[in-house]
Amino acid sequence: MSKLGEVASWIGLLAALALAGPAWAQDVPTNQQLIEQQQQRRVEQPGNNAPVWREVRSGRSGSTLVPGNEMGVLILSSGQTWRAARVPLAFWGGLLIAAAIAALALFYLIRGMITVKEPPGGRLIRRFSAADRYAHWLLAMTWVVLAVTGLVISFGRDLLLPVIGYTLFSWLAILSKNVHNFAGPILIVAVPWMFVKYVRDNGIGVEDLKWFVHIFGYFRGREYPSARFNAGEKLVFWLLLVVFTTILVVTGLILNFSNFGQTRSTMQTANLIHMTTAYLAMAIAAVHIYLGTIGMAGAYRAMKEGYVTEAWAEHHHKRWYDDVKAGKSRQKFAASGEGTASASGATRTQTS
Numbered sequence: 001m002s003k004l005g006e007v008a009s010w011i012g013l014l015a016a017l018a019l020a021g022p023a024w025a026q027d028v029p030t031n032q033q034l035i036e037q038q039q040q041r042r043v044e045q046p047g048n049n050a051p052v053w054r055e056v057r058s059g060r061s062g063s064t065l066v067p068g069n070e071m072g073v074l075i076l077s078s079g080q081t082w083r084a085a086r087v088p089l090a091f092w093g094g095l096l097i098a099a100a101i102a103a104l105a106l107f108y109l110i111r112g113m114i115t116v117k118e119p120p121g122g123r124l125i126r127r128f129s130a131a132d133r134y135a136h137w138l139l140a141m142t143w144v145v146l147a148v149t150g151l152v153i154s155f156g157r158d159l160l161l162p163v164i165g166y167t168l169f170s171w172l173a174i175l176s177k178n179v180h181n182f183a184g185p186i187l188i189v190a191v192p193w194m195f196v197k198y199v200r201d202n203g204i205g206v207e208d209l210k211w212f213v214h215i216f217g218y219f220r221g222r223e224y225p226s227a228r229f230n231a232g233e234k235l236v237f238w239l240l241l242v243v244f245t246t247i248l249v250v251t252g253l254i255l256n257f258s259n260f261g262q263t264r265s266t267m268q269t270a271n272l273i274h275m276t277t278a279y280l281a282m283a284i285a286a287v288h289i290y291l292g293t294i295g296m297a298g299a300y301r302a303m304k305e306g307y308v309t310e311a312w313a314e315h316h317h318k319r320w321y322d323d324v325k326a327g328k329s330r331q332k333f334a335a336s337g338e339g340t341a342s343a344s345g346a347t348r349t350q351t352s
């Protein structure tokens with residue numbers, strides 16, 4: 001560019017700035033104007049800091065030497081919204097879990113364990129393969145550890161701290177947080193493994209709707225005939241495992257690995273979704289764990305050792321039992337002598 005051209009472009013730039021100047025000056029007050037406004041406000045409205053806080057809470061990024069996401073923002077208003085939402089969410093979530101456990105305890109007191117009459121000489125059926133059981137227990141153990149540590153993180157400060165004191169609670173809280181953070185990623189393997197092993201027998205059909213219509217019969221000893229898994233178990237599979245646990249894994253990873261550039265507001269949203277899902281999931285899991293342990297004779301042994309008795313299968317999963325009998329199912333009757341340890345256990349628990 002010639003010397004003349006250079007001078008002309010400088011003049012053009014200065015002229016543009018001179019024209020834009022007054023408009024810009026109207027929009028953004030100068031420092032001098034701000035100081036004067038503040039001085040005047042101090043006289044007219046002493047103690048009114050609203051404009052300063054409005055500016056602070058605007059979320060606008062200022063300048064900072066600290067590198068990182070949102071470091072130039074003094075106060076994030078979304079944090080306040082998050083804090084305000086957390087308290088009622090935790091309260092109602094905690095109440096839901098407590099109500100589920102109380103209802104199950106009451107049900108157990110009234111109904112007791114669901115049992116099946118065992119005629120002597122009944123055969124055994126191999127209900128779960130070793131791989132089926134390993135997949136389930138990897139998921140279940142990880143999940144229960146996460147649930148317990150999650151409850152300490154959520155409610156420990158309100159429920160445990162007043163009882164066990166600061167020193168013990170501090171250790172417990174740090175331990176819970178670290179165990180929670182390290183156990184969570186195990187679900188990245190456990191959920192898909194469980195899905196692959198069980199999806200085949202969790203297809204949904206009209207019979208499942210009918211099973212729900214007859215749900216009261218389930219607790220009165222007259223179950224609506226079901227296939228290998230009944231509609232309640234399919235609900236556990238699709239809602240608890242596939243939907244809820246996947247949401248927990250995704251939101252948990254967003255919270256666990258904060259180094260992928262996600263904003264704090266993204267993490268706050270992830271936290272609220274994580275909490276809500278966890279409380280709903282824990283209430284459903286409580287029912288599942290109840291039926292898988294003290295609620296129903298023979299169920300726990302099925303998942304521990306793999307076998308159920310013929311009477312158990314006929315009573316709880318009639319259509320599956322008919323398929324096993326007709327040789328149409330992948331699960332077969334056990335060979336003689338196979339699984340006898342679980343047979344004695346099953347008859348021991350199924351008494352009525």
Ligand code: HEM
Binds near residue numbers: 237285291302
């Ligand atoms: C201590 C914890 C747990 C215990 C004692 C337990 C117990 C059991 C038992 C006994 C069965 C076999 C039921 C049958 O033979 O029909 C079973 C099946 C199953 N469990 Fe668990 N469970 C636990 C935790 C969990 C958790 C946390 C999940 C999911 C997040 C889960 C998902 C499943 C699924 C999907 C099935 C197979 C039912 C189907 O696919 O429809 N379990 N469980």
